[in-house]
Amino acid sequence: MIEPSALHDTKHAYDAVASLYAELFSDVLEALPLERGLLAAFAELVQAHNAGPVADIGCGPGHVTAYMHALGPTTFGIDLSSEMVALARQAHPDLRFDEGSMTALDLADGVLGGILALYSTIHTPPRHLPIVFAEFQRVLAPGGHLLIGFFAGDDPLPQEFDHKVTLAYRWSPDSLMDLLRQAGFAEIGRLRREPRDGERFHQAHLLVRKP
């Protein structure tokens, strides 16, 4: 059972910073060649499997949603924050953006070919992540892909930290992969890179698929 207060706090924290977040991060992919490479690989895998659209879950202002859509797979965004959804719709009027939570997605079983969850599970209390990963499994078609991005650490247990927007957790890639495996995902590959100027932690991505 998800405590509604955790979602409520995250939603309001992102509503309050949505414009600033959009200003700071909407062009960030231009400076991230490794992430662009991963997104291209994800797009290629999703298109080769042709099992349905991509949902960018926790899409923020929609910059990655638009980037993925331009790579080929039909992509739409979902976010908890109504302010983020409003900004995403404004910036990308041709794309679909819905308000919603990854803890209880308003999507039928097996309808997605891919899920992007980029730095959007970082605020989810670790004990709630199995609920989120079960939702991701439910809405993905067999063979569907998930790319998850997060702040990395070395401790096998998730470490709470004072993220600028609201409390967040960083994970060792091995520990997060264990949790994804328990939810039924199989690993395809992973990226861990050094922090850039202004970043506090290593950044990690796991690319997995639903068998």
Ligand SMILES: C[S@@+](CC[C@H](N)C(=O)[O-])C[C@H]1O[C@@H](n2cnc3c(N)ncnc32)[C@H](O)[C@@H]1O
């Ligand atoms: C750090 S931002 C990342 C935004 C974007 N994915 C990016 O990479 O820039 C986290 C986003 O996840 C959203 N989010 C957090 N918890 C969520 C939930 N339970 N369901 C849907 N979105 C959520 C927040 O509202 C916020 O827009």
